[in-house]
Amino acid sequence: MSRRELATGLEGFRLWPEALSPAEQADLRDQVLAAVAGAPFYAPTTRTGRPFSVRMTNLGPLGWVSDRAGYRYQPNHPETGAPWPPMPAVLPALWRELTGREDAPDACLVNLYRDTARMGLHQDLDEPDRTAPVVSISLGDAAVFRIGPAEGGPTRSIRLSSGDVCALTGPARLARHGVDRILPGSSGLIPGGGRLNLTLRKAGLASD
Numbered sequence: 083m084s085r086r087e088l089a090t091g092l093e094g095f096r097l098w099p100e101a102l103s104p105a106e107q108a109d110l111r112d113q114v115l116a117a118v119a120g121a122p123f124y125a126p127t128t129r130t131g132r133p134f135s136v137r138m139t140n141l142g143p144l145g146w147v148s149d150r151a152g153y154r155y156q157p158n159h160p161e162t163g164a165p166w167p168p169m170p171a172v173l174p175a176l177w178r179e180l181t182g183r184e185d186a187p188d189a190c191l192v193n194l195y196r197d198t199a200r201m202g203l204h205q206d207l208d209e210p211d212r213t214a215p216v217v218s219i220s221l222g223d224a225a226v227f228r229i230g231p232a233e234g235g236p237t238r239s240i241r242l243s244s245g246d247v248c249a250l251t252g253p254a255r256l257a258r259h260g261v262d263r264i265l266p267g268s269s270g271l272i273p274g275g276g277r278l279n280l281t282l283r284k285a286g287l288a289s290d
Contacts, residue, residue: 085098085101085179085180085247086098086099086100086101090240092229092238092254092257093252093253093254094250094251094252094253094254094255094257095229095248095249095250095251095254095257096180096248096249096251097240097246097247097248097249098180098246098247098248099243099245099246100243100245100246101176101180101219101245101246101247102219102245102247103245104245106172106245107221107244107245107271108271109172110170110172110173110219110221110280111221111222111271111272111278113170113172114141114170114192114221114278114280115273117141117167117168117169117170118139118141118167118192120164120167121139121140121141121159121162121164121166121167122139122159122161122162123137123138123139123192123194124137124138124139124159124160124161125137125138126138126147126148126149126160127148127149127150128148129148129149129150129151129152129153130150131150134148134201135198135199135200135201136193136194136195136199136200136201137193137194137196137199138191138192138193138194139159139166139192140159140166140189140190140191140192141166141167141168141169141170141173141190141192142166142168142169142187142188142189142190143157143166143188143189143286144156144157144166144188144189144285144286145157145158145159145166145189145191146189146191146208146283146285147160153208154208155189155208155209155285169187169190169282173187173190173219173280173282174186174187174282176217176219176247177217177282180217180247180249181215181217181249181251183214183215185214185284187217187282187283187284188283188284188285188286189282189283189284189285190280190281190282190283191279191280191281191283192278192279192280193278193279193281194276194277194278195223195225195261195264195276195277195278195279196264196274196275196276196277197266197276198263199261199264199276200260200261200262200263200264201260201261202260203228203230203237203258203259203260204258204259204260205232205256205257205258205259206250206255206256206283207256208285209283209284209285210286211284212255212256213255214283214284215249215250215251215255216249216250216255216281216282216283217247217248217249217281217282217283218242218247218248218249218250218279218280218281218282219246219247219279219280219281219282220242220243220244220245220246220247220277220278220279221244221245221271221272221277221278221279221280222244222269222271222272222275222276222277222278223244223264223265223266223267223268223269223272223275223276223277224241224242224243224244224264224265224268224269224277225241225242225261225262225263225264225265225277225279226239226240226241226261226262226263226264226265227239227240227241227242227248227259227260227261227262228240228259228260228261228262229254229257229258229259230257230258230259231257231258232256232257232258234258237258239262241265243268243269244268244269244271244277261279264276264277
């Protein structure tokens with residue numbers, strides 16, 4: 083399917099609406115849900131012990147985790163101790179196609195949003211190579227995504243629908259961003275409702 087990039091007005095924030103066709107969305111959903119059967123969604127907490135409203139798991143060699151010990155990447159599920167399952171091949175292929183990079187992501191954070199789940203404004207700072215992009219793929223219910231400059235100031239909201247792909251690159255790599263809310267019932271793609279967000283990152287050493 084042709085990937086049409088939309089101008090966003092925010093340097094480095096790239097958006098490809100409807101980058102995945104309905105059939106591609108369904109196929110990716112099935113692959114992700116099959117993969118995470120071996121790495122179940124769990125409820126992480128912040129450093130202060132406050133639970134996230136989203137449920138999380140990971141795919142790939144490394145996975146992002148959060149608990150009282152802090153934020154970090156590790157190779158195994160924090161509850162089962164098992165290695166994270168491999169990510170579907172379509173994900174690194176999409177990364178290469180849209181970013182033009184020849185390398186591949188080594189971490190895919192899978193966030194499950196249901197009902198009133200949200201994600202506060204934050205920056206992605208846990209990666210040693212902050213020149214590598216962060217690529218986000220939306221499946222299921224639409225989300226009200228908020229983004230603003232790294233140094234602070236006004237933010238703007240953008241609706242991300244199922245099949246949309248966006249990336250934080252260049253000047254927007256350290257942008258503050260989050261999800262204000264999802265729009266329940268806007269898609270029937272995810273069993274039980276809700277939204278899956280797949281975030282691809284380079285989490286290993288910068289020299290990798």
